[in-house]
Amino acid sequence: MTFFLSDAFxxxxxEAIEFKASEPEPGDLFxxxxxxxxGRWFGAHVGVYCGxxxxxxxxxxxxxxxxxxxxxxxxxxxxSKQGQSPLLRSCLLWHVLRRHGGVDRAALxxxxxxxxxxxxxxxxxxxxxxxxxxxxxxxxxxGLESLQIYGNPSGxxxxxxxxx
Numbered sequence: 001m002t003f004f005l006s007d008a009f010x011x012x013x014x015e016a017i018e019f020k021a022s023e024p025e026p027g028d029l030f031x032x033x034x035x036x037x038x039g040r041w042f043g044a045h046v047g048v049y050c051g052x053x054x055x056x057x058x059x060x061x062x063x064x065x066x067x068x069x070x071x072x073x074x075x076x077x078x079x080s081k082q083g084q085s086p087l088l089r090s091c092l093l094w095h096v097l098r099r100h101g102g103v104d105r106a107a108l109x110x111x112x113x114x115x116x117x118x119x120x121x122x123x124x125x126x127x128x129x130x131x132x133x134x135x136x137x138x139x140x141x142x143g144l145e146s147l148q149i150y151g152n153p154s155g156x157x158x159x160x161x162x163x164x
Contacts, residue, residue, distance in 0.1 A: 012100075013099060013100060014029070014099055014100065015098055015100060016097055017097070017098050024049040024084070024096065025049065025051075025098065025102065026050055026105050026108055026109070027048065027099060027102060027103030027105070028096050028097065028098050029046055029047070029048060029049075029098075030046065030048070030049060030087075031093075031095040031097065032047070032092055032094055033091075033092040033093075033094045035092065045057065045059065045091070045130050046130040046131050047087070047134065048112075048134045050081065050109070053084045054081045054082065054083060055082055055084055055087055056112055057079075057080060057130055058077055058078070058079050058115075058129070058130050059077070059078055059123065059129075060075050060076070060077055060078070060123030060124075060125070060129070061075055061077070061123070073124075074122045074128075075123055076120055076122070076123065077120050077121045077122055077128070078123075079116060079120065081112075081116065099138060103138050103139065104139060108137060108138065111136070115133075115137065121133075
């Protein structure tokens with residue numbers, strides 16, 4: 001998972017939970033494997049469990065076939081909520097992570113409503129993607145200062161994920 005989270009970060013701020021043995025809680029991160037058309041793993045996608053069987057996530061609208069440059073630039077972002085069951089049927093679940101100490105559920109619900117109602121944020125594969133969006137929804141937490149998550153009122157987020 002070095003693609004976006006170091007083991008040190010995970011151990012300090014999150015715990016992996018056994019999904020089948022535990023009901024998800026609002027604020028749980030659902031990590032899905034992204035597979036290429038040839039069946040090879042090439043990354044992950046992150047969504048946040050909102051409660052009531054829904055997961056909110058952020059992705060970039062496919063910019064079309066722009067060759068290898070399509071992963072370098074920014075493009076339109078899409079925020080959506082999907083039912084947990086249909087998403088689990090269509091995507092390969094990798095991990096479910098729960099933040100130590102949980103999240104403020106009322107604040108999460110408010111941020112989810114704001115994200116669903118906001119202007120579409122810009123998606124960028126290194127500065128504003130699903131992980132940044134998910135961590136922004138979870139909100140600030142003591143000890144996460146080194147993560148340096150930034151955002152504006154529209155929900156666009158960038159982060160410095162350089163961790164030792």
